[in-house]
Amino acid sequence: MAGTRTKKHTPDRVNVRRGMKTYSIPVDSNGKVPKWAIVQRYQEVGSRKDKDLTDSLTLSSDLTPEEIVDWWADPSVCDIEGIDTADSEIYSVPLSIQGRKRKALKNIAVLADKKESDRIKKCLAKSFSAEELEEMASGRSLLVRTEPRLDDCTGFYLRRQEGVEVPQIILEDGTTPDGIVHEAVHHLRATDGRTAFPTYNGKLDDTKYRKLSKAQKDEVVRREETETVVETVARTKIDKVPSGYYDDIPGMNPKNSYLHDQKTVSGSRALKGRKAVRAAEENYDRCCISRAIIASSSKKRSRR
Numbered sequence: 001m002a003g004t005r006t007k008k009h010t011p012d013r014v015n016v017r018r019g020m021k022t023y024s025i026p027v028d029s030n031g032k033v034p035k036w037a038i039v040q041r042y043q044e045v046g047s048r049k050d051k052d053l054t055d056s057l058t059l060s061s062d063l064t065p066e067e068i069v070d071w072w073a074d075p076s077v078c079d080i081e082g083i084d085t086a087d088s089e090i091y092s093v094p095l096s097i098q099g100r101k102r103k104a105l106k107n108i109a110v111l112a113d114k115k116e117s118d119r120i121k122k123c124l125a126k127s128f129s130a131e132e133l134e135e136m137a138s139g140r141s142l143l144v145r146t147e148p149r150l151d152d153c154t155g156f157y158l159r160r161q162e163g164v165e166v167p168q169i170i171l172e173d174g175t176t177p178d179g180i181v182h183e184a185v186h187h188l189r190a191t192d193g194r195t196a197f198p199t200y201n202g203k204l205d206d207t208k209y210r211k212l213s214k215a216q217k218d219e220v221v222r223r224e225e226t227e228t229v230v231e232t233v234a235r236t237k238i239d240k241v242p243s244g245y246y247d248d249i250p251g252m253n254p255k256n257s258y259l260h261d262q263k264t265v266s267g268s269r270a271l272k273g274r275k276a277v278r279a280a281e282e283n284y285d286r287c288c289i290s291r292a293i294i295a296s297s298s299k300k301r302s303r304r
Contacts, residue, residue, distance in 0.1 A: 014065040016072075023072050025065040033068050035061055036145050036168075037091060038083050039109050043166045044138050046075035046084060048107060054086045055079040094118045097125045104133035116173060120144060120180055126187070127181045127235040139202065142187055144169045154179040154241070157186040159197070161204035167270035172241035182232040186278050189228065194277075196224035215298040216284035229289045231280040233258075233266045235272060248292040257288035 026037040057078040093105045110117040130154040156173040189195040198208040246254035262268045
């Protein structure tokens with residue numbers, strides 16, 4: 001399996017020609033295609049049924065763009081070990097999760113070690129209803145991946161937009177439930193249409209967003225983040241590491257503000273489904289976080 005590398009490429013992408021078409025394929029510092037990029041591509045163009053079977057032709061996941069280009073163009077031509085093979089742990093779900101939640105979570109890719117992957121999927125199953133998980137796993141679904149260390153946050157969400165065809169949640173290893181659920185709420189809001197960001201067919205409307213003034217962008221980000229914090233509070237019990245956005249409330253103690261919002265929204269009962277959404281919407285104005293000042297350039301925000 002090989003394609004022809006073209007001259008036009010960037011440091012983190014290589015353009016490879018296959019027949020009459022050229023593919024821009026991500027690469028790491030060693031010139032290999034990162035595992036997250038392979039999973040993302042499978043989510044974008046692969047068949048969900050394909051991961052339940054193992055093809056007679058299976059490639060290693062340690063591949064250059066030239067070696068992977070045939071699969072990149074059509075994932076049905078073969079399998080890649082640990083990606084779309086039947087034994088892939090990326091789509092595994094703990095046995096304690098059954099029914100519709102299990103079926104939905106089997107379509108959400110989690111790229112982490114087995115213990116961390118199980119913890120993340122258990123957290124999602126606990127904090128969201130079956131209907132919500134099905135919504136989150138619809139279309140091209142979602143890729144969740146972990147990194148040993150993130151410099152300025154414990155996690156962020158990359159919504160569908162120009163250059164991002166499959167939404168991603170990137171988490172720091174060991175992120176607590178508040179952080180996991182916060183990013184997942186961003187994704188749910190993006191898929192069900194409640195997001196504050198301008199969207200078109202479930203995708204960020206870059207043209208409309210770019211035309212907004214700085215003040216308007218700040219307000220979009222502020223509403224998206226504060227509404228997401230309130231809904232996260234509704235879905236979780238008291239967390240030892242609450243959202244860093246509580247630091248952005250003028251003149252108020254972050255810990256006390258968080259505890260106030262927990263009591264106000266749900267009494268720390270960890271709601272899910274419509275109950276969680278309704279509790280967040282009805283109590284938003286009573287929450288301390290609604291007074292937070294957050295700019296569109298804030299490092300702590302979930303990236304668009």
